[in-house]
Amino acid sequence: MIDSLEGRFILAFIALLEEKSFSRAADRLGYVQSTVTTHIQQLEKISGQKLFHRYPRGIELTEAGKVFSKYAYQYVHFSQSLKESMNELDQPCGTIRIRTQESFFLTRMLPFVQEYTRNSPSVNLRIEQGSHQDILKGVLDYELDFGIVPQNPNRHEILFYPIMEETIVFAASEDVSRKVRNTGVQILNDELFISSGTSCLYHTTAVDVLKDAGIMVKDALELPSLEMIKQYVSCGKGYALVPEIAINNELKIGTLKILPFNSKMSFSHGLIVHKNRELSFTAKSFQSEFLCFFNRYMS
Template structure:
C-alpha cells in the first residue's frame, strides 16, 4: 500500500475534506479538477476503500475517509516538519496551526500572536475556531498543532498545559439589572439566556449556575460571536455568561452591567497537544512563549 502513496495525494485529500468540493479544492490547490479527481481515485485504490460520498452539492467523507483524515494530517505535518528541519536559516519559519474558541482569540490570543510575529516575521499562523469539543477533535485528529480549551479534557491521548484562570460574569442591560436588584432573580425566568450554543462550555456553566439559583429562563438564543452576544445584551434581548475580560470595556463605558449572580466563576484555560504530535520548531517556540507569558502575568499579579 505505501508504495502507491504520495504526499500530494494527501494534500489533495485534505483540501477536498476542508472545501467539501472537488472543484473548490482544485481552485485552492491550483489544479485542474481532473487532477483532484485522479488523486482521490489513486488514494482510494491504494486504500481499497471509497473515501467520499458524491452529493449533489459537493462531497462528504465516508467512514473510511474520516479514518484516513487523521493519518493524512500526520503525513503532511511530517513532511512540513522535515522541510523546516532541513532549513539552514537561523530565522524560524513555517506555519503554526491552532484551534480555540473565537472569544479567546479575540480577548487573549490575538495580541500574543502579534508580539510573537514581531520577533519572528517568517512564522505564519493558521487558525481554526470552534467550541470545546471541536478543539479537542482538531487536536486528536492532528488537524492542528495544539488547541486552547477552557478546561482539562481529561483524555489519555492529550497533554493539558494549564495557562490561566478565566473569570466569567453574567451581563445584562441596565434595565434588566435594575429589575433583578429590585425584584430578585425571579425576573430572569422571563428573559432569554444568550450563548454560543449548547456545544459551548460557557453555556453549560450558565445553565448549572442558573439551576442552582432556581432560575428557569424563558428560552435560549444562540449567536456565533462574542461581539453579537454583547450587542444583543446591550439591546435588552437577554442576558449572558461571558469572560470578564471580554466585557471590561463595555462595563467601564456603561454599555451594560454585571448581574448580581454568584461571583467567583472561573474556567481554567490551557493548551492541549496530542501525545503523538511532534511539534515543529516554530510551534514549540510559540507554545513556550504563550505558557511563559501567562506564567509571568500570574507571578506579576501575585
C-alpha cells in the first residue's frame, strides 16, 4: 500500500474529514472539487475500503475511514516534524493543535496564550473546545498534539502532566439559594439542573454528588457555553456545577450564590499527550513553556 500512497491524497482525506464537504475541502486546498473526489477515490482504491458515506447533507466516516483517520493524522504530524528537524529551526514554528474545555480556556488559559503567541509569533495555536471525552479521543486518535483535561484519564496510552487543582461549586441565583438555606438542599429535587451536556465531566460529577445528597436529577437542560449557563442560572432558572473562579464577578455583585454542600469538590487539571507521539521541536517547546507557565501561575 505504501508504494501507492501520496501525501496529497492524505491531505485531501483530512480536509474532507474536517470540512465535511467536498466543495469546502477543495476551497481549503486550492483545488477544484473533482480533484478532491479523485484523490478520495484513489485512497479508497488503494485501501480496498470505502472511507466515507456520502449523504445529501454531507459526509461521514465509515468504520474503515475512522481507522484510516488515525494514520492520516500521524502522517501529517510526521511530515511536519521531519520538515522542522531538517530545517534545524532556531525558532519554533508550525501548528500546535490543542483541545480544552471552554471553562478552562476562559478562566485559566488566556494569559498563557497571550504570552506564548507574543514570544512565539511563528507558531499557529489551533485551540478547540470539547468535552472531557472529546479531548481524550482526539489525543488517542493522534488528531491533537495536546489535550487539557479536568482529571487524569488513567489510560496506559496517555501521559498526564498535572498542572493545577480547580475548586468547583454548585451555583444558583439568590432566590434559589434562599430556598436552599430555608428548606435544605432537598429543594433541588424540584429545580432544573443545567450543564454542558451528559458527556461533560462536570455533569457526571454533579449527578454523583447530588445522588449522595439524596437529590435526583429529573430535569436537566443542556446549554452550549459557560456564559449561557451563568446567565440562565442567574435568572433563577435552576442551578449548575461550575468552576468557582468562573463566577467570581457574579459572586461579588450578588447575581450568583454558592450552594451549601458539605464536601469540597475539585478537579486536577492536566496536560495530556499520546505516549507514542513523537513530539516535534515546536511541540516540545510548547509543552515546556506551558508547564513552566502554570508552575509559576500556581506558585
